[in-house]
Amino acid sequence: MEFTEEHEQFRKSLRRLVDEEINPHVDAWEDAGIFPAHELFPKLGEIGALGLEYDPAYGGGGADHSFTYVLAQELGRVNCAGVAMAIAVETSMATPALARYGSHELKSTYLEPTLRGEMVCSIAVSEPDAGSDVAGIRTRAVRDGDDWVINGRKMWITNGTQADWLCLLARTDPDAQPGDYHGMSLIVVPTSTPGFSVGRKIEKMGNRSSDTAEIVLDNVRVPVTNTIGEPDRGFQQQMAQFQDERLVGAYIAVAGARKALDRTKEYLQQRVAFGKPLLANQHLQYRLAELYADVDTLDGFLQYAADRFIAGHDVTREATVAKLKVGRLVREVADTCVQFHGGMGYAEEMWVARYFRDARLVSIGGGADEVMLRVITMLEGMGKK
Ligand SMILES: Cc1cc2nc3c(=O)[nH]c(=O)nc-3n(C[C@H](O)[C@H](O)[C@H](O)COP(=O)(O)OP(=O)(O)OC[C@H]3O[C@@H](n4cnc5c(N)ncnc54)[C@H](O)[C@@H]3O)c2cc1C
Numbered sequence: 406m407e408f409t410e411e412h413e414q415f416r417k418s419l420r421r422l423v424d425e426e427i428n429p430h431v432d433a434w435e436d437a438g439i440f441p442a443h444e445l446f447p448k449l450g451e452i453g454a455l456g457l458e459y460d461p462a463y464g465g466g467g468a469d470h471s472f473t474y475v476l477a478q479e480l481g482r483v484n485c486a487g488v489a490m491a492i493a494v495e496t497s498m499a500t501p502a503l504a505r506y507g508s509h510e511l512k513s514t515y516l517e518p519t520l521r522g523e524m525v526c527s528i529a530v531s532e533p534d535a536g537s538d539v540a541g542i543r544t545r546a547v548r549d550g551d552d553w554v555i556n557g558r559k560m561w562i563t564n565g566t567q568a569d570w571l572c573l574l575a576r577t578d579p580d581a582q583p584g585d586y587h588g589m590s591l592i593v594v595p596t597s598t599p600g601f602s603v604g605r606k607i608e609k610m611g612n613r614s615s616d617t618a619e620i621v622l623d624n625v626r627v628p629v630t631n632t633i634g635e636p637d638r639g640f641q642q643q644m645a646q647f648q649d650e651r652l653v654g655a656y657i658a659v660a661g662a663r664k665a666l667d668r669t670k671e672y673l674q675q676r677v678a679f680g681k682p683l684l685a686n687q688h689l690q691y692r693l694a695e696l697y698a699d700v701d702t703l704d705g706f707l708q709y710a711a712d713r714f715i716a717g718h719d720v721t722r723e724a725t726v727a728k729l730k731v732g733r734l735v736r737e738v739a740d741t742c743v744q745f746h747g748g749m750g751y752a753e754e755m756w757v758a759r760y761f762r763d764a765r766l767v768s769i770g771g772g773a774d775e776v777m778l779r780v781i782t783m784l785e786g787m788g789k790k
Contacts, residue, residue, distance in 0.1 A: 406708040412475050418452045419479040431484040434614035435759065438606070440488050442525045442567050446495060450522030455496055459504045463512045464520040470715045473497065474708070477653050481660020484756060486763035487615030489657050490770075494563045495519065497653040498771075499528040499572045502591050502642045506634030515570055515593050527568040528650075529559040529594075529620060530643060536561070537776045539574070540586045540640065544622060546575040548629065553577070553592060555625040558604065561770075565618025566603050570595045572646075573622075574639050577632075589639035591646075593631040600625040611762030648724040650771050652714065655727040656707055658767045662731075662738040663700050665760050666693060669742045672749075689745060696741060699734050703727070722784055729777035732768035739764035 408416075426448055434440035449455050457472045459465025466472065476496065480489035503516050518524040535541035544557025555575055562571070571594045581588025594601065604619040634642060670693055673684035683689060710723035739761040743750035750757045768774045782788045 406471055416475050423482055428484045438613055439616040440614045446522030456520030463517045470711055474656055474711045477656030478660040481657045485614050487612040491564050491615045493653050498650040499526040501649045502633050502646045524569040525564050525567050527562045527564045527571045529562050529571040529573040531561045533560045541583050543583050544575045546577045551629055552626045555622045557622050559620040562618045562620050566606050566616040568596050574643055578637050588637050590636045591633040591639040591642050598625050648720055651724040651728040654771055655731040658731045658735050659704050662735050665742050669745050696738055725777045725780045729774055735764040735767050
């Protein structure tokens with residue numbers, strides 16, 4: 406991937422924003438278990454970071470995916486994963502389907518203010534009884550005249566306590582049952598609609614600054630025109646939207662891993678034991694070198710995947726492989742960083758403990774490692790659907 410002066414200018418403005426508007430507040434936001442999305446997102450909107458690849462007619466940047474890669478690299482420098490993930494939900498997880506398939510009216514009403522950072526959104530797919538198995542969802546939207554009446558529960562919803570709207574996956578074909586891969590739709594649900602409520606905010610071991618909610622939908626009535634694209638195509642649209650999510654999540658995590666290795670190297674340079682800096686120890690040097698090599702290798706694969714995405718190829722395989730291998734690598738990096746910091750790696754006062762907790766999510770959120778293996782198994786013609 407080649408970066409131009411334009412990429413570097415964009416990177417500079419992002420870096421300034423991360424250094425000045427995000428990192429100084431991370432500790433307080435982690436303690437609070439939430440960050441102020443409605444204050445932060447307009448600042449990202451102002452520098453055009455929220456709608457890089459979207460149509461300029463709706464306030465997007467009309468840029469290609471290489472700018473999203475730069476955005477993700479800089480989000481990997483945020484001193485916690487929670488805020489980076491919440492931003493990625495806004496840019497790459499809850500909005501791609503709306504931008505791709507949404508009507509002009511839906512895009513004007515929801516996408517445009519979201520790209521300015523005035524509206525916060527969530528992607529609402531997972532449920533208490535259906536996470537890995539998306540086709541198992543039970544939330545139903547039943548047609549009543551020109552409206553959908555929606556009932557169900559959604560689980561693990563990032564930005565869920567402060568979202569203005571959800572990109573919600575619901576079963577819309579009355580004949581389709583949990584387990585069927587058809588008969589679902591993606592629907593824009595404004596959270597101000599009567600019947601919408603936050604059941605609870607979930608306390609988590611990591612990504613603590615990101616609010617994660619269980620959502621209750623009790624006879625929530627929205628117009629059928631809030632359906633994104635064609636009704637009953639939601640499962641397929643969401644599978645495509647997952648490719649954006651998995652790629653961007655992988656870009657952020659690899660950038661975060663590189664930063665964690667850099668910080669560990671610096672620590673080992675300063676920390677003296679047995680009369681010399683710990684970094685003089687060849688065992689530690691080689692272990693870090695090995696992990697840098699793994700990060701380089703995966704980063705190269707991610708850039709290859711990004712280039713294929715830009716060229717318009719289906720990147721299901723690349724996004725799946727990236728998600729799987731990055732999830733595994735960051736766990737290894739995080740564990741090594743803790744180990745090489747000794748007791749300080751175990752202390753909450755250092756960045757390492759948070760990184761260790763945050764990194765664990767990569768192998769679970771957006772599809773667990775085993776689900777990625779299942780996709781690769783199917784792509785290789787093994788196993789059954
Ligand atoms: C912090 C956080 C934020 C999240 N944000 C969102 C969000 O914004 N929107 C949203 O919709 N969802 C979100 N999720 C949900 C996330 O995508 C799911 O947790 C994930 O897909 C796993 O689903 P599950 O938790 O129901 O696990 P389950 O489906 O219960 O699976 C449990 C475990 O079983 C194993 N497993 C599952 N299937 C198989 C299989 N076929 N073969 C072998 N092993 C298998 C895996 O190890 C898996 O981790 C979030 C989750 C977390 C923790």
